[in-house]
Amino acid sequence: MNYGKITEETLVIFQKIVSKENVSVDQESLEKYSYDETPHGLRHCPDVVIKPENTRQVSDILKLVNKHRIPVTFRGQGTGLANGAVPLYGGVVMSFEKMNKIAVDEDNLMAEVEAGTVLFDLRQEVEKRGLFYPADPGEKTSTMGGNVATNAGGMNCVKYGKVRDYVLGLEIVLSSGKILMLGGKTVKRSSGYELMHLIIGSEGTLAAVTKVIIKLIKLPKRFITLYIPFDEANNAVKSVSKILKKRITPTAMEFVEREVILETEKQTGKKMPHNESEAYLIIRIDGDDDTILFEEGEKIANICLENGALDVFFADSKERQHRIWDVRSLFYDGVVKNKKNIEIIDTVIPPSKIADYMRTAKKIADAHGIKIIGFGHAGDGNIHLHPIGDGLSQKEWYRKHKMVMKELYESSVALGGTISGEHGIGVSKKEYLQIGLDENQISLMREIKKIFDPNIILNPGKIFDME
């Protein structure tokens, strides 16, 4: 791409727009904003990091960079796992870290949240009012803007759905600098094409998202967590399908293999209640009535015991549950950190096909002489598989993991699934997108991109190439 350069003059205007302290060009800053949390991810320094404090500033910056055709990559906390926030073509990284205001609207059970708001803060703010934001991406330090960019999912999808299901309105800024409000504080709407839903999941390639209006619900009175060891991984995933088929809808149903627990315990020093079985389900249920909730818990326990569970640990105190979910939230670090040859797969398939998919994945791993370990959202068909090539040379790993990924994506699509459930395409899955999508779909997406961003300055090089 033939992009414009940032001159001393442009820098001065940036400083005028957002103030000097919010424009960084020192090497340390540029490096800090050059990558995200993708394992062994790409690194590419921006030419400048800008931290706007309000939407007007975002607009003024975009007007300027659009005029000079300078690329701009939006960034929350950089917790993405697909190289989506890496400024491939340099230019501006626009970090939303200073835009983090939360306004809870208790009358409408909604909240207006700035893009840089961290998920953890949002949850605290609403839960202290007895409200609940049910979308539950694993990474609690991620931001609302980032969550919207990837249509993040997380643990609670089984019962409550994904981020998209809670977004009612978006304030966005187009590449031209125009500020638009899409949707708003209404729970239904049939007034023209849904541009809002087009922006959700577009990974910062169509517009800057500056504010998000979300729907909240009442905080359930009680949560219970079941921790269930199985002697075979296959029995664990089969139990998930059986639970769903019995029309039981837990809040979350997470699957994890023993090795993940052992690695996480080793890395973090924290302990699960049990770590000696091949695989585990971690199931959370919620409700307002203890009797019903415990009945539901027992039903789940019985289904699991009938399908090969070795035991069922009930955790009903806040502390015991917190301990389990705390370790759960560290699985990713446990598995990925210190591994030289590792990849993370985010395929999603119809929930009934999990056992088939896991079997196929193991076969693929065996055929290529690598290992695949898995953990994640079994209840919604989105188990994260991790191909691992211990002991392989970089060159061997590179060749093998490419083949393995391709085969895993193809298997997912063959089972009615797709290549990314919640992490997005970013750069990491760009070359595999056509496995999941028809060429005609990708070409419609390209045309849409041109409408929103004719100069191709917004997060260029992500999702698909513009040729």
Add this chain to the structure above:
Amino acid sequence: MNYGKITEETLVIFQKIVSKENVSVDQESLEKYSYDETPHGLRHCPDVVIKPENTRQVSDILKLVNKHRIPVTFRGQGTGLANGAVPLYGGVVMSFEKMNKIAVDEDNLMAEVEAGTVLFDLRQEVEKRGLFYPADPGEKTSTMGGNVATNAGGMNCVKYGKVRDYVLGLEIVLSSGKILMLGGKTVKRSSGYELMHLIIGSEGTLAAVTKVIIKLIKLPKRFITLYIPFDEANNAVKSVSKILKKRITPTAMEFVEREVILETEKQTGKKMPHNESEAYLIIRIDGDDDTILFEEGEKIANICLENGALDVFFADSKERQHRIWDVRSLFYDGVVKNKKNIEIIDTVIPPSKIADYMRTAKKIADAHGIKIIGFGHAGDGNIHLHPIGDGLSQKEWYRKHKMVMKELYESSVALGGTISGEHGIGVSKKEYLQIGLDENQISLMREIKKIFDPNIILNPGKIFDME
């Protein structure tokens, strides 16, 4: 627009594609497909009515009409209320009435439903399996394709949301004839722009929808209906906000004014349990546990009684509830039929603003010397107001109702609402769209339309003009 004409030769090819019996050109058929259920709606005959039986036929027809630039308007059961299915430019009406297969997938709690499937049939098919499709548009003879076209809403939005919230996948046919599968049987997805959500609510202007994959949930064990008379309409709508603010989420909260009930009873001979108070709430709650459900019902009853309710009728038998909801489903006919000067308003506002909006509406009516009566989805901010000009000449009514509509739309937008909640824009609200949407948004929509339908043959003249 400079559209192509249908020749004898084209008709022969149509017949070859879908068989002779599925191509109608007789005057009776053309007239039958010339209008929808919009009060005093437009009428415009197509040149031919075609009833495809499968997606391949839809594709072949579209290839042909696209080549000859013949306009095509998709149609379900024609129950729309915004002139959306009227073939403004003649050409083809493609009726999906023969595509109505339902395949329930009990393993995944999903269903694959052809576009012409009638809502009533779908509900029966899933409910006999103990499953529930919670989206609940008022018109039970409407079709799945039509529901997707307008992102239909209905009664159950308070708790369960709208049609969009249950769609996981769409099979569509582009104007070029290309068949695409958008989404599928996965509950989450982050793989490129969400074309599926762009199609939902696009009123047949972007593509033909041939098949819909929907999510189902477990059928609640029990429903209870509360029928609550108020001496003032304002107290009824205020009670709705109070219920929501207490974090109670009924399945449905419908508001209705006395006059609507009287008219409906007169027109249909059916009776509500009570008809002597100024206004009523009809509230439905659901759950699996009787004790909890009755407790919730009592809480709601108490809130209403504290806010001006005169009584609370509990209906817990299926029959009594059915009787109430049966009359509820006839309100539209009761109010609209036999009225010479009437309009239907579908504004939606933040739920907390209902009382304000209702007050404003009455003021607007008084100022113009007309009447406004209302009923509908109070719980989600979507009360349908009906300006009525009894005794006005056509000319007076025309002038007045235009002003009233404009003012109602402006008031809705000023309160944070928009101009259509669930009926869509069609032709009826086209001239008001810019009250609800920024010109930049409409212009993005126009560009998107050009990508999907470069020859502007799909349902032309709807939502916005293409200039």
